[in-house]
Amino acid sequence: MRTHFCGLVDEALIGQTVTLCGWADVARNLGGLCFIDLRDHEGIVQIVAEPDADMAGNADVIAAASQVGYEDCLRVTGVVRRRQSVNDKIRTGQVEVVATKIELLNKAEPLPFHAHENAGEDIRLKYRYLDLRTPEMQRKMRTRIKLVQALRRWLDARDFQDIETPILTKATPEGARDFLVPARMHPGEFYALPQSPQLFKQILMVAGFDRYYQIARCFRDEALRADRQLEFTQLDMEFAWVGERDVQDTTEEMIRSVFREVMGVELASEFPRMTYAEAMRRYGSDKPDLRIALELTDVAELVRNCEFKVFSDWANHADGRVVALRAPGAAALSRKQIDDYAAHAAKHGAKGLAWMKIEDAAKGRDGINSPIAKFLDDATLAAIVSATGAQSGDAIFFGAATYKSASDFMGALRLKLGKDLGLVADGWAPLWVTDFPMFEWDDEEQRYVALHHPFTAPAVDDAADLRANAKTAVSRGYDMVLNGNEIGGGSIRIHNSQMQSTVFELLGIGAEEAEGKFGFLLDALRFGAPPHGGIAFGIDRIAALMAGTESIRDVIAFPKTTTAQCLMTGAPSPVPDKQLAEVHVSIRPKAQP
Amino acid sequence: MRTHFCGLVDEALIGQTVTLCGWADVARNLGGLCFIDLRDHEGIVQIVAEPDADMAGNADVIAAASQVGYEDCLRVTGVVRRRQSVNDKIRTGQVEVVATKIELLNKAEPLPFHAHENAGEDIRLKYRYLDLRTPEMQRKMRTRIKLVQALRRWLDARDFQDIETPILTKATPEGARDFLVPARMHPGEFYALPQSPQLFKQILMVAGFDRYYQIARCFRDEALRADRQLEFTQLDMEFAWVGERDVQDTTEEMIRSVFREVMGVELASEFPRMTYAEAMRRYGSDKPDLRIALELTDVAELVRNCEFKVFSDWANHADGRVVALRAPGAAALSRKQIDDYAAHAAKHGAKGLAWMKIEDAAKGRDGINSPIAKFLDDATLAAIVSATGAQSGDAIFFGAATYKSASDFMGALRLKLGKDLGLVADGWAPLWVTDFPMFEWDDEEQRYVALHHPFTAPAVDDAADLRANAKTAVSRGYDMVLNGNEIGGGSIRIHNSQMQSTVFELLGIGAEEAEGKFGFLLDALRFGAPPHGGIAFGIDRIAALMAGTESIRDVIAFPKTTTAQCLMTGAPSPVPDKQLAEVHVSIRPKAQP
Known part of the structure; x- marks a missing residue:
């Protein structure tokens, strides 16, 4: 039906006759002189229908061109010529096609929305x-x-x-x-x-x-x-x-x-x-966005004996974490803005968000604006500022909760602050996260759940060893992370049927249930399964x-x-x-x- | 885990140490001298474990090798050497690997069936x-x-x-x-x-x-x-x-x-x-296997006035077909074999299968063995033999029924005879079948059904024309056929919403039903749908x-x-x-x- 793509008509074709098919992207009628932007998969080319005594059937062409509507499907035959006013915005901008024939292949009714307008997602x-x-x-x-x-x-x-x-x-x-x-x-x-x-x-x-x-x-x-x-x-x-x-x-x-x-x-x-443990410690996330230079600082040791109960309680809790995050330049944040960050942290599990503005680092306590400063002695304040590396004009945010929860909401806060403060570097930051825990304990169901899936191999080869140390067992799982997104996840699998049965058992999947659901896998592992991942x-x-x-x-x-x-x-x-x-x-x- | 694939170990590696992983395809213990065929994705190589005073830990290797069972997963390290007795059946047959270490990675239990045995499909x-x-x-x-x-x-x-x-x-x-x-x-x-x-x-x-x-x-x-x-x-x-x-x-x-x-x-x-009509006429199928040289011969004109009612009735029926198929060398078929062909034709819709053995073509009626010969005069017999090109020693089978039914069962018979008589040529016989009917009339539902699907364009561009001639309308559908299999099917589609609505209507799909089921397609055809297929x-x-x-x-x-x-x-x-x-x-x- 066509000899060329609209978007690929170029100067090499000047003087040649081409037949093109496409949609009428724009059609303008300037008093008998018609221009049509004809669009196909490869791009746009300008079609001209102009009065010319030499062209046979030319009146038909102008008549056809003048009736072209937005998104009509057309077939146009014409001669390629150099364009008077070059259009640098399109690839074919050096040329135009002078139409000798315009066929309407399918008339388009008025569209529900125009391609150039910002329509709602539903429509x-x-x-x-x-x-x-x-x-x-x-x-x-x-x-x-x-x-x-x-x-x-x-x-x-x-x-x-x-x-x-x-x-x-x-x-x-x-x-x-x-x-x-x-x-x-x-x-x-x-x-x-x-x-x-x-x-x-x-x-x-x-x-x-x-x-x-x-x-x-x-x-x-x-x-x-x-x-x-x-x-x-x-x-x-x-x-x-x-x-x-x-x-x-x-x-x-x-x-x-x-x-x-x-x-x-x-x-x-x-x-x-990076191991899972390191990622949680430094970034409060198992998929850290390394484009953001901010890191969490553990301060439990500094506040273990302070008068601020939330800090000292969690600092002394076996599974607690007290963590600080320096936000460069954030001393200028309004109270309202700080409240918004607290709300963001709350959405990710925080019960509260303590903060400190370092207005003048040289002035010690007097240079610090913070509702919790009164609970902390001078040495503690200084130690916190020093540990986080905060400078005059920075703010410090604090999280105190269980290790998991404090990491989660401070990790979320880190991402938001990074974006809001313009601290996201350009480019691509990939990494591997490894050494995930094998299991998480589910309090509600009173059993272990698999952090990856039940077919992930543990780092240990011995089933008895795994059973004895299930709580702290590390798996052979790994994630590829890119700019804060887990783009890939995998593991070395269990290839031994006895180990697989042990893992099912630890996950609370009984022998009968395992046989019913995964019998074919357990069979396959018995009949010559190679190590695989x-x-x-x-x-x-x-x-x-x-x-x-x-x-x-x-x-x-x-x-x-x-x-x-x-x-x-x-x-x-x-x-x-x-x-x-x-x-x-x-x-x-x-x-x- | 490995340095090379088993199946790719070759003479270039002679003298080198390799580590291979794979399954024990065969393991033979010949009194302290063990051979293992180790198999991976690329093929098999022979592993040898042999007593050798110079090799450290050699007793371990022989012990390990002697316990290897069928389909065990192994990792073997060893030195490649030229094999004494070359095995031409495998790619690695010039070499073998003298094991210095054999690790059992996963023991295989006795298998439910052996790879070399002919197990049932269920197992x-x-x-x-x-x-x-x-x-x-x-x-x-x-x-x-x-x-x-x-x-x-x-x-x-x-x-x-x-x-x-x-x-x-x-x-x-x-x-x-x-x-x-x-x-x-x-x-x-x-x-x-x-x-x-x-x-x-x-x-x-x-x-x-x-x-x-x-x-x-x-x-x-x-x-x-x-x-x-x-x-x-x-x-x-x-x-x-x-x-x-x-x-x-x-x-x-x-x-x-x-x-x-x-x-x-x-x-x-x-x-x-080939058009659909030609394929049905010559091969009784819309996916003819062109590797078989046999063709159907229409004989209605020859039997229109004969005394065999089945023939003459269908020959005079507006939608009837009387068709003959020459089966070369089939005069030797037994009565039982002919009954089997009749049963095969019956499975494909035949009510009966008339036949003729041409025992001696030179003898005219006397050389023909057929239950229906008595109903046919000499001229008719001669005309049939001549039309089909039957020779002495051939048989002729006959189908008489509606055009569709006679074509179907005679087409099926053609395939079976072609295979049984060894008339399927080697190689690949592709073809295009085109010009399918647009609709088939469904007697039960008293409406047209689409032969391809409801989106196939008719050969005519005009909806009124299609409506007026629906029964005989031809579509723009086409099939690619290979060796009697429809391997591809397609069509030019309807790109005009009015034509699409007309086809829905002819198929008995009301406007409301069409809108409910295909409204988005009808919409799309209205907003600039290019011709497509x-x-x-x-x-x-x-x-x-x-x-x-x-x-x-x-x-x-x-x-x-x-x-x-x-x-x-x-x-x-x-x-x-x-x-x-x-x-x-x-x-x-x-x-x-």
């Missing part, structure tokens, strides 16, 4: 195809496409085997709720959509595939936050006969390679490495980071809303009862508990 | 990982992996955009039953799994993506036949601003390219093209053809049985009622209609 999602047509959305989506291409090319070249695993599978409790699919041929039974291909990829290692990958769709029926979707995409990888450094070094090189290829960015030649990378998140957008919805062609709906198709929707009968379910009456 | 599916370890299954799976890689590489190089479409979507009636997923956040509502990304890919063209592809998972809740799965994979493609030859020529070149790359096979430089290729089937297997289960890592079960994981399975309550459904009591 953009309802008419997703109009939104996706904008250059900005095209750029974001194509960044994702390039990312996935670059990953695949890298993996294929290294003999990773791209293997599809089932979508209709068995419920596998990985911490989130499964989507269920009633089985028509098995009344009362259900398939589940996979939360990840975790068990299948481990089975593939037992099956001898050595190195596996899949760009895999995963499903979690969770409450949706701004950055979550019901279905998401991960680069899922698994390696046989490896230790953690094999997985880490390989995938670190892969991430460096795709950033180079897609973004022209050179990431650190060796990613920093892997990782999964969040494609949506990495694509969003690369595209420079906060929302993963911008890099998903047809995303769902936070209320789990597709505004374009109207999914989910009611279905006729006849269809439900075929799959042996009925809708539960609302009254029923 | 192979239950222990799928053991089955996948066999060289034959590895070869089949890797053929599929190579196919998908080659396709992606070809498409990426040509700027096709790889875009993911949702798995949790809206019910779209495409002829098969949808899988339903109850929506937790919307009580009484359901998502459906996509039967194909059809509407999404059309929307992507409206959204300006120009050329799209996706290796897409699709779902159909149909009765399973041997070659069907609940979920299957297709290469889904769509092109904007194209006619059918653009799609066909591009994808034909793609298929040629991947066959060259994966199989080293050069397909025809231009695929033959596409195609989808069945990856499972193409992979099976390339791998030389009849069953697509051999090229799917974790397939389901014909009873829709995964024997390895045990899916589907019952779920606790609490989980059903969360998604607002309950199991329907069996008694309830």
